[in-house]
């Protein structure tokens with residue numbers, strides 16, 4: 300789509316300009332785009348490549364990236380993380396299912412150089428990936444350069460413990476046993492698998508109920524889900540040590556994730572980081588990226604990390620945490636997320652199921668069929684690789700060409 304078409308589509312739609320436009324744009328010199336605007340994250344330039352499109356960093360935000368497979372969601376996350384880090388932020392990629400993020404250590408490939416902003420050059424970043432011991436034990440190997448991480452008995456809260464055993468609210472015998480057992484964990488009287496089994500054996504409950512609990516304990520032991528060798532504190536240490544970090548979940552799809560063990564790692568990482576941030580032990584502004592968000596905060600279902608993610612979405616901003624969530628469309632994730640989102644990013648490949656709910660949520664999609672058709676026309680005409688930044692407060696829609704990451708982008712699972 301050409302720039303003029305883009306502009307006429309805006310005018311057509313709302314009778315006012317909705318694309319491009321920035322309070323600080325340099326109208327006088329369109330050939331030399333401004334590279335930086337104070338305390339803001341540069342995402343790219345509008346389709347005429349003269350207006351910087353950016354997100355203010357004066358406060359923290361919840362940002363959604365919605366797009367079909369292969370549309371460049373992770374590319375956007377990586378580019379944002381690189382530039383945020385350069386502006387003094389901490390960056391944590393909380394759910395790297397494809398083992399993509401460790402390539403942040405290397406400079407971006409030659410072929411993407413023309414997509415950097417003036418003055419930028421390819422670069423690698425200090426980066427540490429953490430790999431759950433559960434996945435290392437399951438796969439029998441560790442991805443190169445990763446550090447192991449493991450949940451400790453003392454990290455657990457009652458809800459996590461009950462989650463392991465597939466027990467929610469309610470008041471059945473199984474729950475009663477688990478609450479009693481967890482009390483032993485909490486008092487540090489049962490912080491090993493052997494101890495837990497002994498305590499279970501001592502409890503005066505029917506053998507049939509105890510057997511199913513014992514089976515799960517054996518499972519947890521076999522998968523090495525819990526242990527004290529590789530503490531989570533190393534993750535916050537890495538962030539404080541001027542490094543980006545990720546939780547590498549490579550193998551997530553191979554393991555039976557219905558038991559929620561890998562998700563619990565995400566939940567616990569976020570819980571710990573949030574606590575550290577509140578206690579001011581992570582002084583820099585923090586950006587948390589949750590890729591494949593539908594697996595961690597799904598519309599339906601309640602994996603172990605859902606509450607932790609929701610907490611950080613609802614309350615993280617005041618502690619200086621921005622949360623970026625990437626998924627295919629709004630309907631995939633918990634409906635409470637959309638109301639917290641300040642910005643939504645949608646790519647040129649978005650189809651009606653992706654953009655309609657977003658435009659509806661900010662009141663830009665009317666029941667008037669001709670308006671809907673105009674939006675469809677607008678989206679069909681977006682050029683390859685362009686994105687739209689939708690400000691959910693001001694209801695502005697800005698089409699732009701995203702900048703490339705400064706670090707290497709890999710999509711391959713390795």
Ligand SMILES: Nc1ncnc2c1ncn2[C@@H]1O[C@H](COP(=O)(O)OP(=O)(O)OP(=O)(O)O)[C@@H](O)[C@H]1O
Nearest residue numbers: 367368369370371372373374375684701708709710
């Ligand atoms: N703006 C762009 N310019 C050039 N190439 C791009 C751009 N955005 C993405 N790509 C290419 O598209 C590929 C897929 O991008 P990316 O991995 O970010 O997609 P994704 O939306 O995260 O996909 P998935 O849903 O499968 O995780 C990248 O490896 C890159 O080569």
Ligand SMILES: [Mg+2]
Nearest residue numbers: 372373374590
């Ligand atoms: Mg991706």
